[in-house]
Amino acid sequence: MAEAETQGKQVKPILPFLHISDNPDEKPYLAGSKCKSCGATYLGARMACSKCFSTEPMEDVKLSDKGELHVFSIVHQSAPGIPTPYVAAIVDLPEGVSVRCNIEGVEPDPKNLKFGMPVEMYTEIVHTDRDGNDIMAFKFRPAK
């Protein structure tokens, strides 16, 4: 990762709301925005508040890396070229934001997943793009 940067290559997030700092000591996090009028919180940015229509610029918030498993599905057939099976889950974060993610660290079987179980976010390089940049994804796993 540090190497890639020295060579002018970058670590890029798989989705725009995964925030990767220039400072390698800072852990990547999910970036949210919070409406100053009504407090509604969003994953990523919004031009205006979807709930109260306020156009006042929102407050950037750093979302928690701990949450709980809301629901999931075990996907056995996906688009061509996507490896299966995987756990496709919805995780609720304490800020009132939900996030779509994979749950790793468990066999993809319903019996290994409990509604409301605590999960934690981690990141991983999942791909190197054509220009040699590393693509970083976020995933969740059962919290230790």
Added chain:
Amino acid sequence: MAEAETQGKQVKPILPFLHISDNPDEKPYLAGSKCKSCGATYLGARMACSKCFSTEPMEDVKLSDKGELHVFSIVHQSAPGIPTPYVAAIVDLPEGVSVRCNIEGVEPDPKNLKFGMPVEMYTEIVHTDRDGNDIMAFKFRPAK
């Protein structure tokens, strides 16, 4: 052409209304359909008459290979990979049908084209497809 056929390969029309007979002695022609109720004539087939709405099956008609130049443009820039310049023309056939075509056999310059000038259709193999079939196109040129 006959060779291609012996090998199981075919001569195929570039557009469905170019009729190619199994009999090599018969000249390819533009196929039209004529409404039995109102006489409106179409290039190719229609499910019902666009003019009078009759759903009675139409009469197949063999369109003339002679017509006159209605209008044209000289195209100098087209989609990627399409050689230019070419004469893109509208030719009126005596059956009351117009056909979109290229005019060949003249330099693509407005001064070589006269409104109403007589033109005639001919065919040419323009391409061989992946399966080895010859693709036949129709073109028009100043009538002799």
Added chain:
Amino acid sequence: MREVAMVGAGMIKFGRYPEKGVHELAAQAALLALQDADMTMKDVELLASGNLYQSSAMIGQRIMKEIGQTGIPVINVANACATGSTAYREAYMAVASGAYDTALAVGSEQMGKMGLLGGGGGGGGGGISPEGIVGSGLMPAVFGQAGVEHMRNYGTTEEQFAKIAVKNHKHSMHNPYSQYQVEMSLEDVMNARTIAWPNTLYMCCPTGDGAAAAVLTTMEKAKQLTTEPIKVATSTLTSDPYTERDLTMPDVNTLTKNASKLAYEDAGVGAEDLDLVELHDCFATAEMLHYENLGLCGEGEAGKLIDDKETYVGGRIPVNASGGLLSKGHPLGATGVANICEVYWHLKGQAGGRQVEGAKVGLAHVIGLGSACTIHILQK
């Protein structure tokens, strides 16, 4: 707004038509609907066409080149799986507004090999799709999760979801328009390979091509054409309201609940008045949720509703007498018009072996993610 009546329905058997252009399928359905209404394009004052994958291809105008060009306004619409029913609503609004007397709605789609795995996904950074790496935006996962939420809330079982598929495949046996007409046991359904848990293969709608069309006119004109006019009692369309989780997990429930509330109000009809329902069973899990969303039973009672076979033809409130999308297939742009045609045929007593006897009021529901929900209630 004037009273609107439906006076013609047309549909081709859903299936594979790779050799045809989609505008030809659409034109075929349009001709059937016009024939049913004893009309030609000459009588039509506005055409609305619904097609999703080829929404920019001027399908509405191409239909007219095939069957009659009169210069009338043509509108091409797209609204995910609710594309066809949005076209129907355009025709409804055209007549209800007083601007046009007769309008034609046509829904069509050629799915190729895309199916419900197409779309979704969305662009990620660096030219790699996030699909399967950060969860899933694809329909099977989304509707798997929606079913699992029902399990979480009410203890619904895999078997109960599977029973819905058993019912719909059984219904399909009497529907000649259905792409598949294959009866299956509970074991057949449950033992099939899982697509996205808890839905197995036979709990997911198959891919296919199709087209359906409807002719709408004023109630006044309809009464001149028939002694038993079918009234379009409501044409309701909603989108997602703000809800906390919807921004990530498409909220198929709130959308449909809002739509059904509005629709019942607008039609002056309650769920208890319905004789049949055609609802959007893109997956077996979806049908379960919509039992409650449409008020066919109370919250949390959907599992019992299918356990008691109340939604079979012959039960208290037959759902998807046509076999549903699970059997018929789901050509996206066609679906919304096709399920209204099905309700229409029941009210006209023309539904053959699957006829719901004495049907007087029927509801057709479609939901498209992203999101759009339509509800149409027809009334004899």
Added chain:
Amino acid sequence: MREVAMVGAGMIKFGRYPEKGVHELAAQAALLALQDADMTMKDVELLASGNLYQSSAMIGQRIMKEIGQTGIPVINVANACATGSTAYREAYMAVASGAYDTALAVGSEQMGKMGLLGGGGGGGGGGISPEGIVGSGLMPAVFGQAGVEHMRNYGTTEEQFAKIAVKNHKHSMHNPYSQYQVEMSLEDVMNARTIAWPNTLYMCCPTGDGAAAAVLTTMEKAKQLTTEPIKVATSTLTSDPYTERDLTMPDVNTLTKNASKLAYEDAGVGAEDLDLVELHDCFATAEMLHYENLGLCGEGEAGKLIDDKETYVGGRIPVNASGGLLSKGHPLGATGVANICEVYWHLKGQAGGRQVEGAKVGLAHVIGLGSACTIHILQK
């Protein structure tokens, strides 16, 4: 049908926005229009979105996710180059019908590098495109031929067509929303390379991204908001009628002639009452034809109209005071809303350096091949 008024206009400068999503461009224009109307999404009861290349991508709903989700009906429409104006018409019909009081229309497009060479062509046999082998279905050729037909009929000259481009590029100098603002001499235009004779490069609209939006409401509500409400006197949409040659050569004339006849009737206004016109100059040749099609001059007199500079701002009937598509660019789905916004700004006296003084009645015209023609007349 109720009287409808336009109470808000919004538009972003047309250009290249490769780093943005098209729904963001659309949402930006929507916010501007709402701001102009002193409203938020809370006041909007129906949203119509027009986008062509991404017509199946639920742009309407994605706009709402950006600026406010209220669960209202959303309709996504496509109608070739008339896509945006068809969305505007949806909003108009929603209000005129009496079903909704306030509706928002948004047109947007991201053209990438496609431009008007995209689309067209169509499938040939054996996996080879007939483009350039059996004529041309692409826009430059089609509008080249349409211009040549005018030459054939009336002796119109290459120079006369070029003069139209000179005028529009001159007008663009005062329009900050225009993608290009470059004044050109007749020689500059005529000496540029030919794209499709008789149109040279500067006689063809450039490719670009863009978005525009409009807020419509009842005349009653508009009168509460402003002392000078702008009435939408007609929203007319037509498709191709049957004509002999149209099946091969898109008949841009009959379509527009029919639409203008209907529009003048519906609005109770004649061509002689117009103070300005924004018409569909995708190519310089097109503007020439539409002078006659819209009745701005008699048949065969269009060449003289431009020779006499009557269509300049300051002339008898200013056409494309905005710089037209030739300067502004032509983001397909945005165009139809943008040219109505331009007319609106003139009637409100907000058109800056390009203002047509004292403008009270204006017409916006769009034609999409395949085919759809819209005409909107706004009136102070």
